Amino acid sequence: MTSTVYIRILLASIVTLACFAQGVFTRNVTPAPRGAPSGIPFPVTFTDVGQKAGLRMRFTSGNEQSKKYIIEANGTGVAFVDYDNDGRQDIFVVNGSRLEGFPAGQAPANHLFHNEGSGRFRDVTSEAGMARSGWGSGVCAGDIDNDGFEDLYVTYWGKNALFHNNGKGKFTDIAPKSGVDGDGKEWSSGCTFLDYDRDGHLDLLVTSYQKFDLASTPPPGKTSNCEWKGMPVFCGPRGLPFGKVTLFHNRGDGTFEDVSVKSGVRALEGFYAFTAVAADLNGDGWTDVYIACDSTPSIFLRNNKNGTFTDIAAEAGIAFNEHGFEQGGMGIAVGDFDNDGHIDLLKTNFAGDYPNLYRNLGGGIFEDVVLKARLAVNPQFVGWGVGFVDLDNDGWKDIFQVNGHVYPELDTKNGAERYRNPRLVYRNLGNGTFEDMSASAGAGIQDAKSSRGAAFGDFDNDGAMDVLIMNMGEAPSLLRNDLKSGNRWLKVELQGTQSNRSAIGASVTVEAGALRQTDVVLSQSSYISHNDSRLHFGLGKETAARKITVRWPSGAMEEFPDAPAGNLVRLVEGTGQIKIMPLPR
Amino acid sequence: MRWLGVIPTLLYAAAGVAETPSNLSDRAQKLAAERNYDEAIKLWSQAIGLSPGYFPALFNLGYLYFQQQRYSDAAPLLERAAKAELRDFNTRYLLGTTYAKMDRSDDALRAWREALSIQPQNLRLMQVMSVEYSKGRYFADAASLARRALEIKSDDINIYLLAIKSYQDAGDDAAAFAISGAAMAKFPDSARAHFEYGFHLQKQGKIAEALEYLQRAMTLDPAYEEPVFFYGNLLVDQGRNPDAVPYLRTAIQIRNDYVPARAVLARALMNMQQWPEAIEELNRTIALDPKHPQPHLLLSQIYFRLGDEAKARQEKEISLRLRRANPTILEAAQSRPFLR
Numbered sequence: 001m002t003s004t005v006y007i008r009i010l011l012a013s014i015v016t017l018a019c020f021a022q023g024v025f026t027r028n029v030t031p032a033p034r035g036a037p038s039g040i041p042f043p044v045t046f047t048d049v050g051q052k053a054g055l056r057m058r059f060t061s062g063n064e065q066s067k068k069y070i071i072e073a074n075g076t077g078v079a080f081v082d083y084d085n086d087g088r089q090d091i092f093v094v095n096g097s098r099l100e101g102f103p104a105g106q107a108p109a110n111h112l113f114h115n116e117g118s119g120r121f122r123d124v125t126s127e128a129g130m131a132r133s134g135w136g137s138g139v140c141a142g143d144i145d146n147d148g149f150e151d152l153y154v155t156y157w158g159k160n161a162l163f164h165n166n167g168k169g170k171f172t173d174i175a176p177k178s179g180v181d182g183d184g185k186e187w188s189s190g191c192t193f194l195d196y197d198r199d200g201h202l203d204l205l206v207t208s209y210q211k212f213d214l215a216s217t218p219p220p221g222k223t224s225n226c227e228w229k230g231m232p233v234f235c236g237p238r239g240l241p242f243g244k245v246t247l248f249h250n251r252g253d254g255t256f257e258d259v260s261v262k263s264g265v266r267a268l269e270g271f272y273a274f275t276a277v278a279a280d281l282n283g284d285g286w287t288d289v290y291i292a293c294d295s296t297p298s299i300f301l302r303n304n305k306n307g308t309f310t311d312i313a314a315e316a317g318i319a320f321n322e323h324g325f326e327q328g329g330m331g332i333a334v335g336d337f338d339n340d341g342h343i344d345l346l347k348t349n350f351a352g353d354y355p356n357l358y359r360n361l362g363g364g365i366f367e368d369v370v371l372k373a374r375l376a377v378n379p380q381f382v383g384w385g386v387g388f389v390d391l392d393n394d395g396w397k398d399i400f401q402v403n404g405h406v407y408p409e410l411d412t413k414n415g416a417e418r419y420r421n422p423r424l425v426y427r428n429l430g431n432g433t434f435e436d437m438s439a440s441a442g443a444g445i446q447d448a449k450s451s452r453g454a455a456f457g458d459f460d461n462d463g464a465m466d467v468l469i470m471n472m473g474e475a476p477s478l479l480r481n482d483l484k485s486g487n488r489w490l491k492v493e494l495q496g497t498q499s500n501r502s503a504i505g506a507s508v509t510v511e512a513g514a515l516r517q518t519d520v521v522l523s524q525s526s527y528i529s530h531n532d533s534r535l536h537f538g539l540g541k542e543t544a545a546r547k548i549t550v551r552w553p554s555g556a557m558e559e560f561p562d563a564p565a566g567n568l569v570r571l572v573e574g575t576g577q578i579k580i581m582p583l584p585r
Numbered sequence: 586m587r588w589l590g591v592i593p594t595l596l597y598a599a600a601g602v603a604e605t606p607s608n609l610s611d612r613a614q615k616l617a618a619e620r621n622y623d624e625a626i627k628l629w630s631q632a633i634g635l636s637p638g639y640f641p642a643l644f645n646l647g648y649l650y651f652q653q654q655r656y657s658d659a660a661p662l663l664e665r666a667a668k669a670e671l672r673d674f675n676t677r678y679l680l681g682t683t684y685a686k687m688d689r690s691d692d693a694l695r696a697w698r699e700a701l702s703i704q705p706q707n708l709r710l711m712q713v714m715s716v717e718y719s720k721g722r723y724f725a726d727a728a729s730l731a732r733r734a735l736e737i738k739s740d741d742i743n744i745y746l747l748a749i750k751s752y753q754d755a756g757d758d759a760a761a762f763a764i765s766g767a768a769m770a771k772f773p774d775s776a777r778a779h780f781e782y783g784f785h786l787q788k789q790g791k792i793a794e795a796l797e798y799l800q801r802a803m804t805l806d807p808a809y810e811e812p813v814f815f816y817g818n819l820l821v822d823q824g825r826n827p828d829a830v831p832y833l834r835t836a837i838q839i840r841n842d843y844v845p846a847r848a849v850l851a852r853a854l855m856n857m858q859q860w861p862e863a864i865e866e867l868n869r870t871i872a873l874d875p876k877h878p879q880p881h882l883l884l885s886q887i888y889f890r891l892g893d894e895a896k897a898r899q900e901k902e903i904s905l906r907l908r909r910a911n912p913t914i915l916e917a918a919q920s921r922p923f924l925r
Contacts, residue, residue, distance in 0.1 A: 033790040314885055320882070
C-alpha cells in the first residue's frame with residue numbers, strides 16, 4: 001500500500017481558518033441601557049373594555065398553533081372611523097381566513113361596530129353591508145367623493161374592496177366599478193388615500209406584500225428561509241416573490257385610473273411592503289408617501305409635484321437603519337415627537353432589532369435617533385402597530401406599540417421568546433428621550449397577546465386617547481385610557497373645501513404656552529390601520545391654544561384664532577374660523 | 586523530457602507483464618512525483634478500471650484532481666475511496682474539503698462529521714467545522730463543537746475566541762458573555778480577552794464597564810486596533826462624536842486598511858456636519874473595499890444633504906447594486922434564520 005503514503009494531508013495547507021474578528025454590526029441586538037427612572041408620576045392606566053363594550057368577534061388568521069404559510073402570520077388592521085358623523089368613533093376590524101376554508105356561510109368576516117355611546121358598541125356588519133369574508137389585510141379611510149362621509153378601502157389576498165359610504169349607514173363595494181379592485185393575484189397589505197396632484201380628489205396608493213401563490217410556496221423547513229432557531233417554520237418573506245406599489249388617480253367621477261407606470265411607482269422593485277403613510281414629509285407642501293417594508297429597504301416616495309414620485313429613502317436616511325442594515329419594517333407612527341415642527345417617523349421592526357426613530361431634520365432629511373432617545377430597550381419583541389400619541393396630555397407625544405411574534409410554535413420551545421407579548425408604552429420626557437412606562441400603565445398593557453394592527457382614538461370622547469388592537473386568534477382589545485390628570489387637551493377636525501374634504505395630508509400646528517405641536521391627518525398608519533381622524537393635542541396646564549395653523553393639502557396656509565381647551569374644534573378650509581363641535585359621550 | 590515518464594509503461598506493455606492495480610498505482614505515484622501528471626492520471630485510471638474499489642488509486646487520483654482544483658472530478662473518486670476504506674480519516678477530511686470548495690457546505694459538513702467520528706479529539710478539524718457550520722448558518726452546531734473543543738483544550742485562547750463567536754452567532758449572548766469572562770480569567774494579560782469581555786459587556790447594556798475594559802485592552806496592547814475602534818464606535822452610538830473621532834483616527838493609524846473604522850469615522854464626521862472630511866474618508870474606504878455598499882450609501886446621504894441629487898442618486902445606485910451582488914452583507918435580522 002505504498003501509494004497511500006505518497007500523499008500525507010497537511011490539514012492546515014488545505015483549509016484556511018476564517019478570521020474570528022469581532023464585528024460591530026451584529027445581528028440579534030440586545031436591549032440598550034435604560035435611563036434612570038424620571039420619578040415623574042405617569043397618570044395613565046389602560047383597561048381592556050373590549051368585551052364589556054360589545055366587541056364580540058374573534059380574529060381568524062390561519063392556524064394559531066402552527067403556521068404553515070406566511071399568509072397566516074401577518075394579521076390585519078383595525079380602524080377608528082365615525083362613519084355616520086354622529087361625533088362618536090365607530091370601529092371597523094378586518095378579518096382573515098384559514099387555509100382549510102370554512103363551510104358555506106360560516107367564513108369569518110370583517111366587522112363594523114357602531115358606537116352607541118356610554119362605552120357600548122353594536123355590531124352592524126350585516127345591516128351596513130360590510131360582511132365580506134376572505135383573507136383581509138389592511139384598511140384605510142377617506143372621503144373619495146367629498147360627500148362628507150368616510151369611505152373605506154380594504155386590502156386582501158385577492159381582490160380588494162372599496163366600501164363606499166352612502167351616508168345612511170350602508171356601504172357598497174364599488175372597487176370593481178371604480179377600477180381599484182386589483183388583479184386578484186397580489187397579497188395587498190397597506191393602502192392610503194392621498195391627494196398627490198392637489199385636485200381636491202383623493203387618490204389611492206396600495207402596497208402589496210407579495211405576489212403570493214400557495215402552490216409555489218415551499219412548505220415549512222424546506223429551505224434556509226424556512227427555519228427559525230432550529231424550528232422548521234413557514235417560509236418567507238425572503239425567497240418569495242416581491243410585492244409592488246400601485247397608484248390610482250381619482251378621476252372625480254367615481255372611477256380611478258391606474259397611474260402606476262406614469263407616476264414612476266411601478267418602477268420600484270425588490271420589497272415586501274406593509275404600511276403606507278401619506279404626509280408632507282419634506283415640508284414642501286405636497287403629500288409624500290413612506291412605506292414600511294419587511295426584510296427589504298423601506299420606501300420614501302417624494303412627490304415631484306408633476307404627477308410622479310421618486311424613491312429617496314436611501315438618500316434621506318429612512319431606507320435602512322443607521323448602520324445600513326435592511327430591517328423587518330412593519331408599522332409606522334407619524335408625528336412631531338420633539339415639537340420642532342418637523343414630522344418624524346417611528347418604524348417598528350422584527351425581533352432582534354431596534355425600531356427606528358427617524359427624526360426629521362427638515363427638508364426630508366432624517367437621522368435615526370433610537371439609541372439616543374432610549375427607545376432601544378425592548379428588541380425582544382416583533383413590533384407591529386405603533387402610534388405617537390399624547391397619552392397624558394402634557395403636550396409631548398408618547399409612544400404606544402403592540403407586539404406579537406409570528407411563530408406560534410415558539411410556545412412549545414423552552415426559549416425566552418413567546419408568541420404572545422405585552423404592549424409597550426413610552427412616556428416622552430420632552431428632552432428627546434423616552435421612558436418605558438409599560439410596567440405601570442395598567443393591566444391592559446401587561447396582557448400578552450399576539451397583536452398586529454392598532455388604532456388610536458378617543459372612543460368615549462373623554463379627552464384621553466384610547467387604543468383599539470387586533471389580536472391574532474382572539475377578540476380585539478379596546479384599551480380605555482383611564483387618565484387621572486388635570487392636563488387639558490384640544491381636538492381638531494379638518495374639513496377641506498379646495499382640498500379633499502377629509503383633509504388627508506394636512507398638517508396642523510397648535511401653539512399653546514411654550515409648546516408648538518404639529519400633527520398630520522392620515523389615511524393609514526400604525527400597522528395597516530386607521531386612527532381617529534380628529535387630531536388630539538395635549539395642552540398641559542394651558543387653557544387654550546392661542547393659534548392653530550393649518551397647511552392644507554391644497555398648499556394653502558391658514559391660521560385660526562384662539563381655541564379653548566377641552567373641546568373639539570372644526571376648521572373648515574378658507575373660513576379662518578373655528579367651530580366648537582359637540583362631543584357626545 | 587516529459588515523454589520519458591511514458592517509457593516504463595511502454596516497457597511493461599511490451600514485456601507482456603501482467604498489470605495489477607498495485608503496480609499501476611505505484612508507477613502512477615512515481616510519475617506524479619516527477620510531475621508527469623497526465624501519465625499518472627492514466628495509470629491510476631487504469632488501476633481503477635482493473636479494480637474499481639482499489640483505495641490507493643481512488644484516493645491519490647482524487648487528491649491529484651483536488652490539487653489541480655478539478656473539484657468535480659475529485660469528489661466522485663473520493664466518495665468511492667470513502668466507501669472502500671470506512672475508517673480512513675484523511676479521505677473523509679479531503680472529501681469534505683472538496684465539497685467545501687464546491688460550495689456544497691452541507692455535504693462538506695457531513696463528510697467532516699464522519700472524519701470527526703474517526704478522530705474525535707481532532708481540534709483542528711473541530712475549528713474548521715465550527716467555522717463552516719457558522720457559514721452554513723448552523724450556529725447551534727458551531728457553538729456546540731466549539732464548546733467541545735474548549736473542553737478538550739482549555740489553554741488556547743483561539744478556541745475561546747471561536748467559542749465566543751459561535752455562541753454570539755447562535756444568539757446565546759449569555760453563553761458568549763460567560764465564555765468571554767472565563768477567557769479574561771484564564772488570560773489576564775491578553776488584550777484580546779479584555780476586548781471580547783468589553784464587547785460583551787456592551788451587549789449586556791453595561792456601557793460604562795465596557796468602555797473600562799476596552800481602555801484596559803488598549804493599555805495592554807497599544808498596537809491592537811479593535812478595542813480602539815470599538816471604543817470610538819460606542820462613543821458615536823452615544824452621540825459623542827467629537828470624543829469618538831480621535832479614537833477612530835488612532836485605530837486607522839494602527840491599521841490603515843481598517844474599513845469599519847473608516848466607515849464609522851465618516852459617520853461621526855457626518856454627524857458633525859464636516860462634509861468634506863466625511864466624503865474624503867468614505868472615498869478612502871471605498872478604495873480599500875470597493876465591494877461594500879455602506880460607504881456609497883453614506884456618500885449618497887451626504888450629497889443629498891448638500892443638495893446634489895444627481896450624485897446622491899448615483900452613489901445610491903452603486904450601493905444598491907453592491908447589495909444585490911451580496912445580499913447577505915447587510916440583510917435584515919430575521920432574514921438570517923439562526924439556529925439554537
